[in-house]
Amino acid sequence: MNELELQALLPFMVLAASSLVVILLIAFRLSHTVIQISGFMMMCLTVICMWLVRDTLPREIPPLLVIDGFAAFTTGLIVFVVLAVGLFSYIYFEEREENPKEYYILLFLATLGAAVLTVSKHFISLFIGLEILSISLYGLIGYLRNRNNAVEAGLKYLMLAALTSAFLLFGMALVYLETGSMDFAVIGRHVQSSGFSVLMILGIGILLVAVGFKLAFVPFHLWAADVYQGAPPPVTAFIATASKIGVFSVLLRFGQSLGLQNEQLLQGIFSFIAIASMIVGNLLALRQQNIKRLLAYSSIAHFGYLLVAFLPGNDNGETAALFYLLSYSVTLLCAFGIITIMSGTKQDAESVSFYQGLFWKQPILAVVLSVAMLSLAGIPLTAGFPAKFMVLASGVEDSRWIPVLVLVATSVIGLYYYLRVIGILFEKPEEETAATKVLHPFFYYATYTSLTVLMLAICWLGLFPGNVIDGIRQLLQLE
Amino acid sequence: MILIWLIILQLGAGILSWLLSKRDNRLAAGIALTAVIACLLLTIQLFARFRPSFAGGGQWLMEYRADWIPAFGISFHLALDGLSLAMLLLTFFLGALAVLCSWKEIRQRAGFFYFNLLWTLAGITGVFLAIDLFLFYFFWEVMLIPMFFLIYIWGDTRRRYAAIKFFLFTQAGGLLMLLSILAMVIIHAGQAGRYSFDYADLLNTTLSPGTAKLIMGGYLLAFAIKLPVVPFHNWLPDAHGEAPTAGSLILAGLLLKTGAYGIIRFVITMFPEAAASVSWWAMLAGVIGIIYGAFLAYGQTDLKRLIAYTSVSHMGFVMLGAFSFSEMAMQGVVMQLLTHGISTGALFAIAGMLKERLHTRELGRMGGMWTTMPRMGGIAMLFTMASLGLPMLGNFIAEFFILMGAFQASVPLTVIASTGLVFAALYSLRMVQKVFLGPPSVENITFDLDARELVVLGALSVSIVLLGLFPQPVFDMITNVIRNLNHTYE
Numbered sequence: 001m002n003e004l005e006l007q008a009l010l011p012f013m014v015l016a017a018s019s020l021v022v023i024l025l026i027a028f029r030l031s032h033t034v035i036q037i038s039g040f041m042m043m044c045l046t047v048i049c050m051w052l053v054r055d056t057l058p059r060e061i062p063p064l065l066v067i068d069g070f071a072a073f074t075t076g077l078i079v080f081v082v083l084a085v086g087l088f089s090y091i092y093f094e095e096r097e098e099n100p101k102e103y104y105i106l107l108f109l110a111t112l113g114a115a116v117l118t119v120s121k122h123f124i125s126l127f128i129g130l131e132i133l134s135i136s137l138y139g140l141i142g143y144l145r146n147r148n149n150a151v152e153a154g155l156k157y158l159m160l161a162a163l164t165s166a167f168l169l170f171g172m173a174l175v176y177l178e179t180g181s182m183d184f185a186v187i188g189r190h191v192q193s194s195g196f197s198v199l200m201i202l203g204i205g206i207l208l209v210a211v212g213f214k215l216a217f218v219p220f221h222l223w224a225a226d227v228y229q230g231a232p233p234p235v236t237a238f239i240a241t242a243s244k245i246g247v248f249s250v251l252l253r254f255g256q257s258l259g260l261q262n263e264q265l266l267q268g269i270f271s272f273i274a275i276a277s278m279i280v281g282n283l284l285a286l287r288q289q290n291i292k293r294l295l296a297y298s299s300i301a302h303f304g305y306l307l308v309a310f311l312p313g314n315d316n317g318e319t320a321a322l323f324y325l326l327s328y329s330v331t332l333l334c335a336f337g338i339i340t341i342m343s344g345t346k347q348d349a350e351s352v353s354f355y356q357g358l359f360w361k362q363p364i365l366a367v368v369l370s371v372a373m374l375s376l377a378g379i380p381l382t383a384g385f386p387a388k389f390m391v392l393a394s395g396v397e398d399s400r401w402i403p404v405l406v407l408v409a410t411s412v413i414g415l416y417y418y419l420r421v422i423g424i425l426f427e428k429p430e431e432e433t434a435a436t437k438v439l440h441p442f443f444y445y446a447t448y449t450s451l452t453v454l455m456l457a458i459c460w461l462g463l464f465p466g467n468v469i470d471g472i473r474q475l476l477q478l479e
Numbered sequence: 480m481i482l483i484w485l486i487i488l489q490l491g492a493g494i495l496s497w498l499l500s501k502r503d504n505r506l507a508a509g510i511a512l513t514a515v516i517a518c519l520l521l522t523i524q525l526f527a528r529f530r531p532s533f534a535g536g537g538q539w540l541m542e543y544r545a546d547w548i549p550a551f552g553i554s555f556h557l558a559l560d561g562l563s564l565a566m567l568l569l570t571f572f573l574g575a576l577a578v579l580c581s582w583k584e585i586r587q588r589a590g591f592f593y594f595n596l597l598w599t600l601a602g603i604t605g606v607f608l609a610i611d612l613f614l615f616y617f618f619w620e621v622m623l624i625p626m627f628f629l630i631y632i633w634g635d636t637r638r639r640y641a642a643i644k645f646f647l648f649t650q651a652g653g654l655l656m657l658l659s660i661l662a663m664v665i666i667h668a669g670q671a672g673r674y675s676f677d678y679a680d681l682l683n684t685t686l687s688p689g690t691a692k693l694i695m696g697g698y699l700l701a702f703a704i705k706l707p708v709v710p711f712h713n714w715l716p717d718a719h720g721e722a723p724t725a726g727s728l729i730l731a732g733l734l735l736k737t738g739a740y741g742i743i744r745f746v747i748t749m750f751p752e753a754a755a756s757v758s759w760w761a762m763l764a765g766v767i768g769i770i771y772g773a774f775l776a777y778g779q780t781d782l783k784r785l786i787a788y789t790s791v792s793h794m795g796f797v798m799l800g801a802f803s804f805s806e807m808a809m810q811g812v813v814m815q816l817l818t819h820g821i822s823t824g825a826l827f828a829i830a831g832m833l834k835e836r837l838h839t840r841e842l843g844r845m846g847g848m849w850t851t852m853p854r855m856g857g858i859a860m861l862f863t864m865a866s867l868g869l870p871m872l873g874n875f876i877a878e879f880f881i882l883m884g885a886f887q888a889s890v891p892l893t894v895i896a897s898t899g900l901v902f903a904a905l906y907s908l909r910m911v912q913k914v915f916l917g918p919p920s921v922e923n924i925t926f927d928l929d930a931r932e933l934v935v936l937g938a939l940s941v942s943i944v945l946l947g948l949f950p951q952p953v954f955d956m957i958t959n960v961i962r963n964l965n966h967t968y969e
Contacts, residue, residue: 360588380620386548389613389657393551396661408654415650419627419643426632466548473550 001061008059008067011049011075015115018042019108026101036090036443039104043083050076058477063183064125065116069475073322074118074249077329081242082111084333087450088340089234090443095345096144103143110136110238114246121257123172123182126250130168130214133243134161140238141231153230160213160223168210174203184257196263204258204266208273214247217307218276221300225284228296233348236292237336240299241329248303252310252321261313270311274403277304278410285417290350294417295335298376301414302328308407309391312398315478320390322472323465327375327383330457334372337451338365341444352421357429364448366425368455375458377418378411383461390469481525482543482557482608485518485567486601493597500590508585511593512578515600519571526564526956533561534958540564547614552664552674556611561956565813566607566740569820572942573732574600577725579935580828584724584835585633592633595625596725603729606737610678612660616653619701619737623649626726626734634721635840641714641721648714652701659697666690682749692757695750699761702746705738708761708798709768712791716775719787720840724831727783731790731827732820739797739816743809743964747801751967758802762889765798766896773902777909782833782840785910786826789866792899793819793874799896800881804968806961808884811877813957818873818946822865825939829859832932833914842910847919852927856915858936863911865943867903873946 021042025035050072058068086107093100113133120126138161142154176182178200179190191200209220216224228236260266281301288294306328309320342349342358342365349355359366375382388411395404461468492514496507529540539558547555559567577596585592602622609615623646631642660676667684668674675681686694704711715735719727747754754761772792779785797815800808832855833848834840849856865872868879878900886893928936946953 374624379624380617381624385617385620389661392657393661393665396658397665404658408658409651411654412647412651415647416643419646423631423639423643426628464547466546466550469548469550 004056005059005061007053008056009061009065010053011046012112012115012119014042014046014049015079015108015112018046019105019112022101022104022108026105032090032094032100035101035104036086039086039108040083042108043079043086046079047076050079060121064122065119066121067119069477070249070253070318070322071119073472073475074245074325075115077326078111078114078118078242078245081238081245081329081333082107084337084450084454085234085238085242087443087447088237088337089232091447092232092234092340092343094443095343103140106136106139106143107238110140111242114242117246118249120250121184121253123176126254127165127168127172129246129250130210131165133246134165134214137161137235137239137243140235141227143235144232147230149226149230150232151230153227156223156230157227164210164213164220167206167213171203171206171208171210174199174206178203184254188257188259191258196266201263201265204260205269208269211247211251212273215244215251215303216296216300217273217303218280218300221277221280224300225293225296228292229290229350233292233336233340233343236295237333237340240295240332240336244299244303245325245329248306248321248325252318255310255313256318259313261311267311270307271400271403274304274307274311275406277301277307278403278406279304282410282414282417285414288417289352291335291339291352291355291421292348292350294352294421295332298414298417299332301410302376304410305388305391305407308395308400308403311400311403312394314394314398315476316390316397317394318476319469319472319478320387320394322476323390323469324387326468327387327458327461330383330454330461331372331375334368334451334454334458335376337447337454338369338372341365341447341451352424355421356424356427358425360429364452368451370422370425371455371458373418373422375462377415381459381462383458383465385462386465386469480543481521482541482559483555485521486604486608488514488518489597489601489604493594493601496597497590497594500588500593504586504589507590507593508578508582511597512575514597515571515574515578518604519568519575522564522567522571525559526568529564530955533955538959538963547611550674551613551676553613553676554611555614556677557605557608557614558610559608560960561958562740562743562813562960563607565817565953565956566736567604569736569817570600570603570607570733572938573728573820573824576824576828576935576938577728579931580728580831581723581725582931584831588632592629595628596729598622598625599629599729600733603733603737607740611676612664612678612681613676616657616660619653619656620650622734622737623653626730629726629729630718630722633723633726636721637717638721641717645714645718648704648711652704652711655697656701659694662690662694662697686750688752688756691750691753695746695753695757698741698746698750699754699757702738702741703764703798705741706735706794706798707738707768707791708764708794709771709791712768712772715791716784716787719790719827720781720784724827724834727787727827727831728824731787732824735790735794736816736820739794739801739812742798742801743812743960747804747964748967754802755804758804759889759892761802762799762885762892765795765800765802766892766899768792768795768798769896769899770795770902773899773906776906777902780842782830782842782845782910782914783827784840785842785906786823786830789826789903789906790819790823792903793823793866795899796878796881796896799885799892803881803885803888805884805887806965808881808888809961809964810954810957811880811882811884813960814873814946814950814953815877815881817953818865818877818943821939821943821946822862822872822874825858825862825936825943826866828932828935828939829855829862832928836926837920842913845914845920846917847915849915850919852915854928854933855936858928858940859915860911861940862943863907865947867907868900871944871947873943873950876947876950 116129212220285297375384378384378388496510500507541559543557545555605618776788800812
């Protein structure tokens with residue numbers, strides 16, 4: 001490994017070091033606040049490192065990793081998500097009795113796992129990344145072990161994730177049997193020269209089961225709602241954004257290097273999964289009374305939309321997918337931030353009726369949540385609109401009419417439940433609740449501010465997506 | 480530059496009145512009124528400035544263009560021609576009256592109310608001005624969200640149902656339109672080698688007849704839902720009935736007009752052949768709307784729903800005229816847009832005033848109002864007459880022109896459509912009889928119009944009479960538009 005390769009790896013090493021730093025800090029019995037702040041610093045350091053090494057990209061680190069513009073974007077997004085999640089975690093866990101310090105070790109490990117996924121170009125690194133991510137997530141989901149739902153959710157995730165790891169390995173083995181390599185590029189060349197054999201398709205199909213589980217595609221979505229509900233809101237935010245970004249980016253990379261979209265049968269499978277996810281996700285979300293479950297089903301639908309951008313397998317589709325991931329993450333962070341900030345010491349603010357009349361009590365929070373909902377619904381002025389627009393454009397450009405039409409029809413269905421939530425925010429408040437004491441003014445207001453900033457980011461992305469799109473295209477070296 | 484100021488002024492005033500409303504409700508209303516009247520004055524000034532050049536010159540009287548998302552060839556492109564000028568005059572006129580109507584009605588959360596009102600108006604302004612299709616779609620949605628809030632928060636008992644239904648219907652159409660826009664842009668990109676959402680560029684796209692029909696279908700459906708054309712009219716009575724007075728006024732007076740505007744500006748201009756091939760069916764849908772709307776209006780017991788159904792009927796004339804491809808009918812259509820906005824707006828304002836006094840919209844609980852409120856009765860009579868198409872009032876000119884024009888296109892349809900005028904007389908007179916004539920209802924301690932209401936209804940009355948007596952300025956305004964349309968007919 002030469003110096004340049006080491007440089008390119010720097011951000012990832014900082015990321016790995018951050019969980020070690022947290023362990024050390026715990027050993028020295030430092031307080032939650034210190035850990036929180038140093039964690040924040042480490043994440044910022046990661047971002048700075050990425051900025052410093054930007055000129056050395058793209059760089060391959062054979063045989064496992066490749067660090068290119070695409071990886072830089074997705075890793076950056078993941079780190080950005082973790083920054084916000086860390087902030088939400090502070091007020092959420094500080095109000096609860098459990099010792100929150102070990103939480104950060106797991107959080108940063110999971111981040112590392114997701115980040116490794118974005119740079120992997122080899123089955124081994126894919127598997128390592130995925131396992132680091134999943135194993136940390138078991139702990140994170142069940143972190144508040146005194147709660148009923150938490151243990152259930154953690155166990156559910158554990159069982160299914162273990163099962164899908166087995167699927168993943170089996171799929172990899174089948175592909176390896178056929179091609180004799182685990183490197184995406186080599187597999188891609190093999191496919192180019194000798195096409196997709198039955199064994200190959202079978203292997204990839206089994207791989208897809210594992211990936212589909214992580215991304216909660218229909219029909220592998222059964223865990224999603226329970227886990228979203230049982231996990232603490234900051235963790236749910238992490239699962240819904242960072243972990244899915246990691247897995248989706250490896251799917252994109254894998255798809256690009258193999259040209260999965262050119263194979264008739266696989267294309268059919270992808271279309272089917274996309275359509276099923278859009279329909280099932282939106283329909284199941286319609287009658288949910290629990291906002292975390294509602295967001296779980298809505299995120300199933302959103303990854304269905306994302307698959308529509310994946311289907312064409314071209315540059316426009318990739319740009320659209322990355323922009324969609326960005327806008328989706330910012331939006332979901334807003335939504336989960338509100339849930340976190342509204343949650344009391346005893347219970348999470350889960351029930352939709354909890355938010356009734358929020359606009360007249362806390363207008364800023366309500367506006368943030370409304371903007372987030374509108375953005376999820378894809379209404380102009382918010383980030384969701386250009387995102388959905390680009391996905392539609394890439395689908396139409398490739399004449400994928402059936403998925404595109406399903407996308408349109410299901411967005412209308414989806415609009416209903418987003419509007420329902422927004423409507424509840426603007427209802428008459430039920431009764432005057434006594435203002436609760438703000439426990440940690442600094443972090444509380446920091447969260448408040450960051451939510452407002454996130455909301456402004458949503459609007460900015462919605463109004464002026466041009467710069468960001470250009471940025472993405474430059475990173476992907478399309479221009 | 481003035482064009483963009485029209486939009487910014489309203490958006491800014493909306494935010495301002497929201498922020499300042501904590502202190503004083505009246506202040507919020509005052510800011511809203513000032514902003515809309517300023518826009519109205521600006522537009523009148525534009526009218527005066529361009530009056531000599533309506534007949535000559537290029538397609539646009541005025542343009543503003545800035546890059547927005549260059550990667551996709553999307554620009555912030557606004558342009559004004561006679562048609563948009565006419566619609567803008569109507570927008571700000573009715574907008575100012577809508578603010579005046581809400582002066583007393585809205586007591587709670589007035590700041591947020593005026594914020595939504597102004598943002599809806601800004602969206603409508605944008606729809607009438609945008610000639611970049613992405614921008615058009617953008618404004619098309621922007622006007623919906625605040626309208627949703629207007630109905631959802633300040634509406635009547637069934638407001639939630641009505642608001643969500645309204646939004647879902649329009650959004651379904653809107654997304655299909657977005658698909659059509661995208662398909663067209665991508666076909667254009669295939670021919671021209673670059674993305675562009677610009678109206679002028681897309682006009683030059685060559686489409687095969689089959690594709691053109693499909694793409695036009697997407698547009699037409701969006702506009703037909705908005706207009707509304709039977710069978711897509713289902714959202715309208717609920718939304719109109721439950722909305723607060725200002726909401727109903729803007730819905731009926733302006734939002735429906737955006738559908739008609741879209742048909743004229745996009746469907747007929749961009750896809751003349753495809754539109755011609757479905758014209759008979761479109762005219763049939765219009766005629767069905769005229770008759771069916773009139774029948775339903777006659778059967779209503781709720782005053783606001785009754786007026787809502789009359790809109791369905793009157794918008795049938797727009798559909799009939801727009802698809803008859805004759806110059807005269809098109810003049811009538813534009814006239815109909817203006818006069819229907821004024822007359823139905825006035826009827827909704829009156830219904831709102833009645834509701835403020837009686838706290839009901841049920842016809843059964845009204846009656847004999849003329850004795851206590853002669854002024855309101857008189858004005859209501861005037862607008863009922865306008866609505867049923869009495870000569871001297873604007874609606875007569877509009878419907879007469881439409882029927883004349885449509886007669887050349889299809890005799891049987893026009894004959895059936897003409898009977899709509901008779902039905903209009905039936906439901907209108909029934910309404911006047913139930914509300915103002917007959918034995919007085921029990922609790923009859925009501926006050927006649929106060930000065931503010933008199934200003935609102937007076938302005939509407941004067942304008943409907945003026946349009947009826949001197950329609951020529953309107954026709955002058957759209958000479959150029961009609962001439963361009965004539966080129967496409969040939």
